[in-house]
Amino acid sequence: MKVEILGCSGGMGKKKHTTCYRINEHTLLDAGTGLGSLSHKEQLKIKHVFITHSHMDHICFLPLLIDNLFEYLTQPLQVYALPEILATLQQHIFNWKIWPDFSTLPNEEAPVVKFNTITPHESLVIEGLTLTAFPVEHTIATCGYHVINKQGKALAFTSDTTFGPNVLKEINQLGKLDVLMTECAFPNRLNKLAKLSKHLTPSLLNTFINALEHTPKQVWLSHLKPSQTEEIKAELTQLNLNTQVRLLKSGELLEV
Numbered sequence: 001m002k003v004e005i006l007g008c009s010g011g012m013g014k015k016k017h018t019t020c021y022r023i024n025e026h027t028l029l030d031a032g033t034g035l036g037s038l039s040h041k042e043q044l045k046i047k048h049v050f051i052t053h054s055h056m057d058h059i060c061f062l063p064l065l066i067d068n069l070f071e072y073l074t075q076p077l078q079v080y081a082l083p084e085i086l087a088t089l090q091q092h093i094f095n096w097k098i099w100p101d102f103s104t105l106p107n108e109e110a111p112v113v114k115f116n117t118i119t120p121h122e123s124l125v126i127e128g129l130t131l132t133a134f135p136v137e138h139t140i141a142t143c144g145y146h147v148i149n150k151q152g153k154a155l156a157f158t159s160d161t162t163f164g165p166n167v168l169k170e171i172n173q174l175g176k177l178d179v180l181m182t183e184c185a186f187p188n189r190l191n192k193l194a195k196l197s198k199h200l201t202p203s204l205l206n207t208f209i210n211a212l213e214h215t216p217k218q219v220w221l222s223h224l225k226p227s228q229t230e231e232i233k234a235e236l237t238q239l240n241l242n243t244q245v246r247l248l249k250s251g252e253l254l255e256v
């Protein structure tokens with residue numbers, strides 16, 4: 001399984017893009033500013049967008065993608081998220097005030113976007129990949145995605161989460177993982193803020209990985225706050241995790 005890291009930063013800046021991963025040419029996980037690095041031709045190929053939660057850094061380019069595709073789509077763009085998240089997007093973004101309600105355009109019978117409710121632990125097979133949402137621990141309803149390809153390679157993307165018993169149980173239930181793609185938003189000194197905003201620090205990540213029943217073959221890290229990246233990196237090098245740890249970079253194409 002090829003995973004293209006379109007955006008993996010915890011903020012914006014030169015060469016820094018927020019969360020968006022392309023897991024095949026038709027399918028995205030989240031729609032942050034990383035989505036803007038796709039050419040128009042590549043954008044036209046996107047058919048499915050799996051959203052983890054409605055925070056701005058994960059959805060901000062979804063309205064712009066739909067607008068870009070508007071006159072070209074023959075089938076609706078399929079957007080998947082938890083029901084609470086779809087309701088938030090419809091109430092606060094696609095409300096005609098911030099952006100048009102594209103789920104009714106050009107008409108309700110044949111709209112350019114379809115919002116699909118996902119249910120945690122129920123699998124969907126899309127473009128040869130089996131995707132299953134699982135709840136994580138963040139400030140609003142948020143899910144991660146477990147993705148398995150036909151060869152049985154398994155990736156779990158937690159999106160934004162802190163460490164706690166619920167997310168630990170969820171990851172343990174997934175069984176063996178080739179890659180756990182998670183976050184490390186804050187340095188250890190901002191532990192209080194990390195807990196309030198429900199993110200991870202190197203110390204919390206350490207506890208998380210060591211508590212897992214099966215150590216993933218690789219751990220990919222994202223969502224580092226741009227102003228604290230060097231501090232977080234230095235703390236990560238102090239950890240002694242019994243697995244291969246990779247700090248993601250926008251623009252990379254990785255193989256699971």
Ligand SMILES: [Zn+2]
Pocket residue numbers: 053055138160
């Ligand atoms: Zn978030």
Ligand SMILES: [Zn+2]
Pocket residue numbers: 019055057058160223
């Ligand atoms: Zn985020």
